[in-house]
Amino acid sequence: MHAYRSHNCAALRAENVGESVRLSGWVHRKRDHGGVLFVDLRDHYGITQMVADEDSPALPVLEGLKLESVVTIDGDVKARDAEAVNPNLPTGDIEVFARSVSVQSRAEELPLPVAGEQEYPEDIRIKYRYIDLRRETMHRNIMLRSQVITSLRRRMTEQGFTEFQTPILAASSPEGARDFLVPSRMHPGTFYALPQAPQMFKQLLMVAGFDKYFQIAPCFRDEDLRADRSLEFYQLDFEMSFVTQEDVFNALEPVLAGCFEEFSGGKSVTPAGEFPRIPYKEAMLKYGTDKPDLRNPILISDVSRHFEKSGFGIFEKIVGSGGVVRAIPAPGTNEKSRKFFDEMNSWAQGEGFSGLGYVTRKQGEFGGPIAKNHTPERMQEIYDELGLGENDGLFFAAGKESLAAKLAGAARTRVAEQLELIEQDCFKFCWIVDFPMFEYDEDLKKIDFSHNPFSMPQGEMEALESKDPLDILAWQYDIVCNGYELSSGAIRNHRPDIMYKAFEIAGYSKEDVDTNFSGMIEAFKLGAPPHGGSAPGIDRIVMLLADEPNIREVIAFPMNQKGEDLMMGAPTPVSMKQLRELHIRTVEPPKSA
DSSP: OOSSOSSOTTOOOGGGTTOEEEEEEEEEEEEEOSSOEEEEEEOSSOEEEEEEOTTOTHHHHHHTOOTTOEEEEEEEEEEOOGGGOOTTSTTTTEEEEEEEEEEEEOOOOOSSOSTTOOOOOHHHHHHTHHHHTTSHHHHHHHHHHHHHHHHHHHHHHHTTOEEOOOOSSBOOOSSSSOOOEEEOSSSTTOEEEOOSOSHHHHHHHHHTTOOEEEEEEEEEOOOOOBTTBOSEEEEEEEEEESOOHHHHHHHHHHHHHHHHHHHSTTOEEOOTTOOOEEEHHHHHHHTSSSSOOTTOOOOOEEOGGGGSSOSOHHHHHHHHTTOEEEEEEETTOTTSOHHHHHHHHHHHHHTTSSOOEEEEEETTEEESHHHHHHOHHHHHHHHHHHTOOTTOEEEEEEESHHHHHHHHHHHHHHHHHHTTOSOOSEEOEEEEEOOBSEEEETTTTEEEESSOTTBOBTTHHHHHHHSOGGGOBBSEEEEEETTEEEEEEEEBOOOHHHHHHHHHHTTOOHHHHHHHTHHHHHHHTTOOOOEEEEOOBHHHHHHHHTTOSSGGGGOSSOOOTTSOBTTTTBSOOOOHHHHHHHTOOOOOOOOOO
16 A cells, blocks of 8 residues: 555545545544544545544544644545435545554644634735645635646647747836846846746747747736735736737637636636727726726716706816716616715715715606706706616716726726626626827826837828827727736737837837837847737636635735735845845935934
């Protein structure tokens, strides 16, 4: 017999009754029934119930062990009594009567419980992550992550993509988020950067002629953390040559839809080939965000023209000064009291906005100061235009277009949550397309890139030379699922002449481009194919599939919200010897008074 086990802890069934077996694992639970000790033994695969009575030499040993001690038990498989069968356990028809036990490792008092999955402070869970990972939900999440990556890799390979690895030590880029810098010992005063994404390398692979690349790529960004963001993360990074935007969509939709269908647990998934394409401008109007949750049926509308001449002076003044009024329906709120609407207004003020106007309606009667001043007849015109009924309320977000859109988008989400309108048990995908190539920077008083400077402008050189820059759209796209952006992507600008012109419009000289992006621009001068790609985030995909609200729940060893690894103690000071080897010294920030 094997030194540690003849079977794992999920393997034994009724047909094994009568066999002598050896199992190894962790002591998950113990139940003392007066001279008979029941022990749930757990390993990676599952749980088997062990039994030791007064005739078993294993009894005193098992009685003296703390939970999570590691043991090897020899015993005999027996059928459970009918009333003791556990239908929720794969091994629930049997139990193993322990004849002997070997203690492999004694556990001390645990910093957090494993059995029962009680809520526990996150910092304790991260510090003792190896204990936290023993818990059923966390173990399942990490296994799901592995299975999702395997599925994605298989689906990409089946489509003819080839997996490559790109460098981890790279050059710092002046664009994008803040880099993590790595000092070079061999080249004093210089630094590598950990890649924010393998962007330039994957484009250079297209220049090298490899046609279809993918990678499960580690990426690093030194930015503030959120529930759906980590300092280090993984993405399904891919690039394709000689493709249009439509080709990229046709390649990615089956991969994502197929993976979600595989692991959705029966939830519906938008089928491949049916992902809606929503222009950026439309998304900002109807949803107030470029990351719309399509499970939410509420649509925002612009009703500014109705208030150009209105008895409600506040809105008339906002519209007259170039602002907008956006309307957010609140269907079926006739049973809601005034308190519901007032609390929505208070919520908006708590989010930093001046407020959220509203109109109530019950059995056709309008209520509230906006309806009173705008007149019921004019309110009826708005309701008819929006297709609202006699028992539907309406909220208003007014102000500068960007702020009104932001408030309307947040209010759309909150109203749907409060009224329980968000569809459950589904994953709804969409593409956001036609992003603006440029935007006006109010702070710098200049035109700048709105998103990715390396995207191909729609209309190419002709558009750059003949159009108002703020009217130029880019071949750029995001993929969104249930309100989460999974990735950005683009058809790349592979032509040096178009790239120089695009950067010129944003205020950069040819020399700036040659200095900051020398590797890419020089490569493009030596024959580059049209190419494009994207990079869906692995962590967010798994977070959605696991139905977890926080990305740290699907990462084996995450950092806390301060970017600290409490388990290993990183980041940590290093010795003066190490700093001298790197030819650097640290500068402490000034202490606050």
